[in-house]
Amino acid sequence: MSRQPKIPGGVERRRHKRYRVKEGALAFLGTVPGSISDISEGGLAVHYVVFEKQPEENLQLDIFFGRDDFYLADLPGRKVSEADSSPDVTFSRINVRRMGVQFGELTGEQKSRLKYFILHNTLGEA
Secondary structure, eight states: OOOOOEETTEEOOOSSOOEEEOTTOEEEETTEEEEEEEEOSSEEEEEEEOOSOOOOSEEEEEEEEGGGTEEEEEEEEEEEEEEEOOOSOTTOOOOEEEEEEEEOOOOHHHHHHHHHHHHHSEEEEO
């Protein structure tokens, strides 16, 4: 019997397992940098600080992880969710957002490099 994860108000829609990413992995959402919190073969979640420019709905993103000298460029993606993720500090002026991004059509090389990243730079299921 397959168990679906319980989520408020519905059924899990993801087709791929999500994995927690090692600290220090970055995604560049166009020109907006952010910290990757989890990733799958279908997309990722990233936390970023809101300044004047926010990421577009449809975007090209890059994944960078210095400890592994890993760089994967020009992944097509689209924003599928976004929520406030600011620290719970009364006087904080920092606006941190969490964005869920679904990957678009990846090339064979991009899929292979993404699988490598997941295998070598994650900490287990999210």
